[in-house]
Amino acid sequence: MKYVDEFRDGELAKIISANIAQEATAVSGYNLMEFCGGHTHAISRYGITDLLPANVRMIHGPGCPVCVLPIGRVDQAIRLALEYSVILCTYADTLRVPASGGLSLLKAKARGADVRMVYSTQDALKVARDNPEREVVFLAIGFETTTPPTAVAIQQAAAENLNNFSILCYHVLTPAAMHAILSVEGGKTVPLNGFVGPAHVSTVIGSKPYEPFADDYNKPVVIAGFEPLDVMQAILMLIRQVNDGRAEVENEFTRAVTREGNLKAQHIVDEVFELRDSFEWRGLGSVPDSALKLRSKYFSFDAELKFNVDYVPVADNKACECGAILRGEKRPQDCRIFAIGCTPDNPVGSCMVSSEGACAAHYTYGRFRQIPIVAEALS
Amino acid sequence: MCLAIPARIEELNDSGNAIVNLGGVRKEISLALLDEVSVGDYVIVHVGYALQKLDEDEAKQTLAAFAEMGQLDELRAELMESGT
Ligand code: SF4
Numbered sequence: 001m002k003y004v005d006e007f008r009d010g011e012l013a014k015i016i017s018a019n020i021a022q023e024a025t026a027v028s029g030y031n032l033m034e035f036c037g038g039h040t041h042a043i044s045r046y047g048i049t050d051l052l053p054a055n056v057r058m059i060h061g062p063g064c065p066v067c068v069l070p071i072g073r074v075d076q077a078i079r080l081a082l083e084y085s086v087i088l089c090t091y092a093d094t095l096r097v098p099a100s101g102g103l104s105l106l107k108a109k110a111r112g113a114d115v116r117m118v119y120s121t122q123d124a125l126k127v128a129r130d131n132p133e134r135e136v137v138f139l140a141i142g143f144e145t146t147t148p149p150t151a152v153a154i155q156q157a158a159a160e161n162l163n164n165f166s167i168l169c170y171h172v173l174t175p176a177a178m179h180a181i182l183s184v185e186g187g188k189t190v191p192l193n194g195f196v197g198p199a200h201v202s203t204v205i206g207s208k209p210y211e212p213f214a215d216d217y218n219k220p221v222v223i224a225g226f227e228p229l230d231v232m233q234a235i236l237m238l239i240r241q242v243n244d245g246r247a248e249v250e251n252e253f254t255r256a257v258t259r260e261g262n263l264k265a266q267h268i269v270d271e272v273f274e275l276r277d278s279f280e281w282r283g284l285g286s287v288p289d290s291a292l293k294l295r296s297k298y299f300s301f302d303a304e305l306k307f308n309v310d311y312v313p314v315a316d317n318k319a320c321e322c323g324a325i326l327r328g329e330k331r332p333q334d335c336r337i338f339a340i341g342c343t344p345d346n347p348v349g350s351c352m353v354s355s356e357g358a359c360a361a362h363y364t365y366g367r368f369r370q371i372p373i374v375a376e377a378l379s
Numbered sequence: 380m381c382l383a384i385p386a387r388i389e390e391l392n393d394s395g396n397a398i399v400n401l402g403g404v405r406k407e408i409s410l411a412l413l414d415e416v417s418v419g420d421y422v423i424v425h426v427g428y429a430l431q432k433l434d435e436d437e438a439k440q441t442l443a444a445f446a447e448m449g450q451l452d453e454l455r456a457e458l459m460e461s462g463t
Contacts, residue, residue, distance in 0.1 A: 001421070001423075001435050001436055001439070002385070002437060003385035003421055003433050004384070004385060006438070006439075006442055007442075009445075012445040012446060014440070015445065015446060015447075015448060016445055019447075019448065032417075091426065119426065119427055120408075120409070120426050120427025120428070121426070121427070122409060122427055123427070142426075144426070144427055145426075145430060147423050148412050148428065149409075149412075149425070149426050149427065149428045151429070152409065152411045152412065190386060198425060200425055200430060203423055203430050203431035204431075227440075230446055233441075233444065252441065253441075254434070254440070254441060255433050255434045255435075255437040255438040255441060256431045256432070256433050256434070257431075258425055262412060262413070262430065262431055264412055264413065265412040265413075265430070266415060268411075268412065324438040350383055355423070
């Protein structure tokens with residue numbers, strides 16, 4: 001068992017696909033949101049939409065950490081690097097996110113900023129140890145999967161008195177974003193019949209935090225692994241729930257996800273972080289209790305406080321539809337500049353940057369197939 | 380960046396880290412988030428940390444569920460019964 005090839009088997013895919021075709025009988029169709037960018041990527045890469053009947057529609061969710069980061073947050077990091085001359089460490093995906101003034105972290109680097117790509121928070125700590133005379137800031141982004149590694153680094157930095165290390169804490173929470181999707185003001189929400197729940201986020205938080213979406217919102221949730229067969233099976237499980245009139249949390253990814261999740265990781269996160277009152281997301285606006293900040297005992301590692309760089313909100317590029325795409329209202333090909341003015345080499349919006357972004361996934365795998373969007377189909 | 384992959388634990392070292400085999404590449408990762416890991420286990424590696432162990436029995440059950448023919452099976456059984 002290698003846990004990869006087995007879950008990409010073409011014969012099994014045909015069986016699941018046949019089951020879906022047989023069972024997706026509801027005339028009103030099935031509008032399913034894959035919350036996580038990892039699933040968006042898998043769906044595009046393996047052409048899963050081509051294996052689904054026309055009445056099963058996948059809607060991309062906001063679960064791509066780079067995509068939901070608003071411009072003003074990238075600006076903060078760039079200011080630290082350019083004006084405060086810190087060494088700014090970051091995961092590769094954030095380097096090309098467009099910021100104000102035509103800048104990105106990569107372009108700031110070309111202007112002399114010391115921006116360094118790291119693979120792990122351990123690498124960022126090493127940069128801080130190796131450069132005791134410099135300030136080192138780690139741009140900490142991501143959902144519940146990258147949060148525990150940041151928490152471990154903070155505990156280590158505190159234990160080592162690594163006082164030249166700090167973080168820009170932009171960690172965000174999956175359930176809060178799902179809640180926001182389902183309760184957009186003015187009731188303009190996209191009609192959704194269920195969620196494909198994230199794989200790796202759920203290995204950490206478990207399946208329990210999704211129970212309110214089934215119980216209170218009456219939306220089925222099926223947690224799925226990241227391989228193509230996982231996603232297809234989860235879609236089938238959602239179709240079955242809709243057909244039976246059920247709304248439950250089901251787990252397709254039992255090989256790694258339990259109801260309780262990784263308790264050790266949860267405890268470490270809880271020791272280091274607490275909820276932010278509110279955090280601005282690209283597309284979703286300010287969402288209460290949707291992000292984390294360092295607990296007061298770790299304030300000295302908070303770069304926002306240390307350097308006094310405030311967050312200044314900045315509007316997205318006018319042509320960019322990232323906001324509507326992240327809310328599930330539009331598709332990448334609905335953006336006027338998709339693949340014309342905006343490409344992975346020259347992204348205008350954040351959804352074109354990471355391979356998990358909806359626009360980048362559609363662009364890279366050439367899935368430009370035209371499916372009528374729900375709003376049209378309903379009217 | 381969320382594209383974490385299953386990796387096999389090849390070696391444990393004293394610093395609480397492990398060497399994993401990631402598609403042929405040996406890499407040192409942190410085990411700070413996971414207890415009771417042994418050589419031979421498969422783990423999900425994400426930004427240099429093992430996030431969770433993979434359970435082989437559960438994986439086999441999931442694969443078996445993929446192969447279930449659902450309504451098609453029933454349909455076939457019905458056809459057989461009716462002798463067509
Ligand atoms: S194509 Fe580019 S500009 Fe348009 S929505 Fe996607 S990321 Fe934004």
